[in-house]
Amino acid sequence: MSEEAQYNERPRNQNNSFSRDRFDAGQRRQSRDYFDNNIDNQKLRELIRELQQRSMPQYDRNRYETEFPNQYPVDPNQELRNKISQRYSSPSVVGTLQNLDPQRAYSFYLEVNRMIDSRHVQPPSYDVRTRKSLQNLILAVENQNFINANRVAASPEQIRMAQQSWQQLMNQNPARNAQDSVTVMRQAADIAGSQLRMQATGVIYEFAYGSLEALDKHSRFEFTPSYSGPRVDAGDNSVVGVGVQLKTHRDGAVILRTLNGGAAQKAGLQRGDVIVGVNQRNLAGLSLDEVANLITGPAGSSVALDVRREDRNARVNLSRQAIQITNISEVKMVDSQQKIGLIRLEKFGEGAVQELDRALWSLHQQGMKSLVFDLRGNPGGLLTEAIAISNRFVPSGKIVSTRGRNQSDNTLETATHDQTWKIPLVVLVDGDSASASEIFAAAIQENRRGLIIGRKTYGKGTVQTHFPLQSVSGTFWLTTAKFYSPTGREMAGVGVNPDVTVNMSERELEEVGPVDRDLKAGVSAILSHKPGELVNNMSGRQQTRPVQFQFSG
Template sequence: MRPSGCLRGLHKAHPNRLLRHPVFQISRLFRYECCRHHITVHRWIDAMRSLLDLVRFPIAILALLMSFGTSTSAQVRIPAQATSGTAVLNEVFRQGSQLESTRQWTEAVAHYEQAVDRHPGYRELQKRLIVARTHLDLARRYTDQSFLRSLRKMNSDEWLGVYSEVLAKIQSHYVHLSDWHSLVERGLTNVEVALTERQCRDQHALRASSSDVAPVFDNVRRVLASRPVRTREQARNFASHAGQVFEQHVGFPASAIYAEFICAAASALDEYSAYLTGSQLDDVFSQIEGNFVGLGIEIKSQTDSLLVVRVIPGGPAAESGILAGDRIVAVDGTSVRATTTDRAADMLKGTAGSEVSVAIQREARQPESLRIIRRRVEVPSIENTTMVDRQMGIGYLRLTSFQKTTSRDLDYALWELNKQGMRGLIIDLRGNPGGLLDAAVEVADKFLETGTIVSTRGRGFQEDMDYQARLVGTWRLPLVVLLDRESASASEILAGAIRDQRRGTIVGERSYGKGSVQGIFPLHSMNGGIRLTTAKFYSPNGKAISGHGVRPHVRVQHVAKSYDAFVGFAKGHDAAFSVALDVARKQQAK
């Protein structure tokens, strides 16, 4: 660092502060810099004299300081990780902006979620993630026929009534007290995003340009700034005002404005709370019941295809020869690359008995076209039940979800393994996203004799529960539980109970860390609902799961992908399973 630059910058930016410095402070500062430059005593005295004359002769001091020159040895060293970190963030924003410009919102959300995990606390990334999620949710709503029917059928007063109902449910059931002002602000963000989405503009025949919209937004935001929203009634009144203003000056129907405020009110609470369209609500209940109409596959969006993560045994896709790991590259003749992955995924849906054509690509082979008939599919929550070491009596099962049928399915699997001589069990929870709280408690109760399974705490006393194990029907065999970073929610209830009660050994990776309970609330005033976080849950030792997850006893860095877990260990490629099997064998040897 050059002393001239340091002091000149201070003088130019803060002249009064420099004038008020006492002499000894200036002397000490300048001595430090001079010593670093090996300046002689005489030159230091000259420099001090010039500094003391600074008020009267600023030009002289500048000339003197500039004469000191530059010394590379005196430059402040910037840590390499600091500059590399900035470069990494710049690249994150560059890639994100590219995805945004091409309106690849699914990919943008995944990109920013990963970035937020790697750079926690970086507010700009959080903002980008919120906007990307808002775009994605809106694009999905405007291709959802149940939502579009509600828009056509209901008038603005009815939509405003739905908003009032949603706010009332948030006030009654949400785990924390609500910041009504923030919910209203998010509503305006949703409206702003909606006005940029082509599907929304086409649906409502909007012609207003961005220059037409900007002053209207400025006016509405000024009103919000002057009227802090502290109650849900005030939130409802502001939404009503915004709806009237946008309809009058922009031509955006008030009913559509209220719809965006409804969606924003739920999604602004946390990442798990959300508005559910009629079809989404039906899907949730189908997942709870363990059946749905479709092809019988689970898919994951990729840049130019849909990855088949799981094929449900006995479903139409399984009978057509589709395998986990296959990629769907076209649906009904439309290339996934030529449309959005969300649109392609929607095209796979349909009524029972209808037909769909899919092009499947496996590894490097040419795509193969298949015609599949949709039908109702029963989704088993237990898969791959088998004995993996008959000599040692070690059984294995994969628990894929927690639904109404899980307890019954598990009983059947356990007795089948018991008939084959099971003396130890590996429970694979990798890739299990969770499900019903009650189902997780029922599963844990099968392996715990006494003690707490899980505790929930919410805002109301009705959410404060301590679930206890019962002695009757307990399986006392040694356990090994496999986890990965995608094991979440109900999976973490089971794993946390096994760990804290010292009932088994956890192998794999730390789990996701979703320690919250959501309730599904159908709306009385329309075909739809909201999902709200109503409580947090804690392991038997009182440990919070949110943001922490369940840590394994034995960590395995490289865990097989969930869609290939069973195939992987069958071929000996699954490192986590191999470790779990070794642990189970040692348990039997004791």
């Protein structure tokens, strides 16, 4: 069992070369007419539209998004519809469902809820979980992917009758305990079997997901894939692709950076280039997840990218290859005269502190006198790595505390490293810096060890514990604690405010120009000598460099 403090709204597999914006952009751009666009049945569309109109509140002009005057009113169920659509588009989720029989599905449901009862930081009532599960079912039977996965064979009228029956179950007496919830689940399964000719497995599966989705947004299932998809991992620390990190753009995707040794870097692609087409397909309007799926593919295969740089366009043919994925993506001197080093940490994954030690030693040998530590876009990772890396810079004082329902979830971590790096330090953050990144940034800021520069961080503030599942092949990442800054400030929903804010408009953030304004501000801060003053006020226990590290490999 391991713990992570990880931002979970990025794509679930962190070993990839794409921006966390992939997941967010995919959610935002899902069409509210998803079901209408996927079922060629006019009568069924009309019935579902009628049901939606009955259940949806009336909207006035003030409920419309002001930035997009022609946008539909916000549908309160749209987020759930998107989740269901994404769920049954996932081969691992569908594969797990199809490998279950009703008894194993029931065991899965019980295992999930027992874990929630015993370990979740704030478990919801069984009534909340049960209602969420029924709501899932009512909306799921409108989704073609769900219908296909569960082999639903029913007419539009039968679907409507099943939805009405499930709605009646929601209106019954509340589920007071686990047994009441199981009773409702069995009744829901009977309705599915009699009216939709649907097996109970799919109903129980959605009840397990309903229990999950009644929790916080960071708890999740992670099933072990038993399939071969277009993105083929070449090992735990590699991924097949062209080696780019992307951010959403209205015309496709903009390159944030290229990965060392990747095909994109070798071809001369660079930060700020906009990918507008893949294999002659226009990317305008696609989600970042869709763009990424078009770019990736089997190792050795080719892909043609249409790239725009300023007002010039070019087609670049690249060969996909396995790229080693590391925690640290960039180590260099950004100012050779002033001896300012840069380290970019992509995630706090296993072995991150060892990579950091090697990077620091390399820069030290080049004469580094100060450091810019880049955590922009870093979604977090392992709590243990965040603590260990904080120890490399903070000589004494609190680093982070965690508080949960169980005594074992309550911890206080303090700096214990006898010899830390005494160098002026600037940390770059943005709205995508989350969790473990926020632990480190708060430890640096509140111990007055360095300056935080950029934009307010995400504000995740929770710790997930990794529980291997016994009933299915996979893992349950469950929120078991919240974490607090060195001064005792709760981080959830708050984040870290920078000492120096670099304001950017939405357009500037999207365009990703060739000049890195955050880095420029970081270098300017170092030259102002403020970070140097902070480090000089720290404990005399610090040394100019670690003297007892031994590196292997």
